[in-house]
Amino acid sequence: MKKLLKYSLPLVVLLLCNCNGGQEDTPTTKADSPTTVTDVSDVQVVLPQAGHVALVEGYCTPCHSLRYIEMQPAMSYAAWEELVDKMINAYRAPIRDTVKRRQIIDYLHAIKGV
Helix, strand or coil: CHHHHHHHHHHHHHHHHCCCCCCCCCCCCCCCCCCCCCCHHHCCCCCCCCCCHHHHHHHHCCCCCHHHHHCCCCECHHHHHHHHHHHHHCCCCCCCCHHHHHHHHHHHHHHHEC
């Protein structure tokens, strides 16, 4: 009798875990609703044409996509300075020229500034 309980109890627990109460699985999406999957490599981001756009594209895209810039919220000039300085100091963005640094910040603030 002990042997029967020893082997039947785990079997009963296993069966109960797989039981769904007689309900059918409900799909998470309706069959008639189309789902569109976009390959992110197909997304082309074009930054607004303003002064120093080529400089921004040249210095920023070796590390991240232009989408990263596009998705940023509008920020103050000081916040853009802080973000660019973080890219230079923490992530080693190769912006050594202070004039180019200022031009990049000017551009970012021009397109996404408050």
